[in-house]
Amino acid sequence: MHLSRLVKQAQKGNKEALLQLIIVEQDAYYRLAYSYMRNEHDAMDAMADMIVTLYEKLEQLQKGEAFYSWSKTILVKRCKTILRNKERFIPLEDERESSHDALTDDNPYRNTESEMNMQVLLSHLSVRQREAIELRYVHDLPYQTIADMTDAPLGTIKSRISQGIHKLKSMMGGDRYDNDRGEITGAQTELEYRTGTIRT
DNA sequence: AGCCGCATTCCGCTATCGAC
DNA sequence: GTCGATAGCGGAATGCGGCT
DSSP, X not given: OOHHHHHHHHHTTOHHHHHHHHHHTHHHHHXXXXXHHOSHHHXXXXXXXXXXXXXXXXXXXXXXXXXXXXXXXXXXXXXXXXXXXXXXXXXXXGHHHHHHHTTSTTOTTTTSHHHHHHHXXXXXXXHHHHHHHIIIIISOOOHHHHHHHHTOOHHHHHHHHHHHHHHHHHHTTSOSSOOTTOOSOHHHHHHHHHHTOOOO
16 A cells, blocks of 8 residues: 555546545545434435545645545534534534434444443533543544644543543443453443453 | 663643633 | 643553564
8 A cells, every 4th residue: 555655646636546536435434424413315425525625625635644644634623514414413402412322323333222321321421521432432533633623632632532431431330341450441341342342 | 672761741730721 | 829821741542663
């Protein structure tokens, strides 16, 4: 994989190169867009808008290796803009209702009972905590990228995730895996197993 | 090629602060 | 008092260059 080379080709106007870059991560893009839009049509719309933006602004990207975090930041901001325009951006007090939407049949995450349980658990967090945790453990994005996406300081993202995990732990009735040495938390482990992002 | 040490980056955690 | 935001610390992971 020569990411930087592909990005440079795309920056020179090579549409094939840009297409290749997008295809490699198309599933990740879709899942990310879906997690915000909650339906296939809007997720596809957001992805289409992202591709247009990428094509227009690719010259501004300085580090080729940062292409995917940069493009995902664009996608998330586009999703939020669409939601705002539709006046559907979910305010804090409505988050529980939205959690039920997340369990509809076309949700790509709703595969098993335990995944549904995790969605229910996540629905008890604040919107911002849930967003940060989903971006980290569902979409496997680094803290800095999440901070960029959400326009929040890095420390704030760390805090949201840490406190969100803490809440999940208490909701799960204590920590099955935690111990005195401070190893990986039960809730965190649960999330990582759900999403396949557990590191070996 | 393999090992070692150093530097950098990333992450988890927590103390502190301010708003309510 | 509670909650969320912020900053900073320490440990783990990773990258990289030098040496054998």
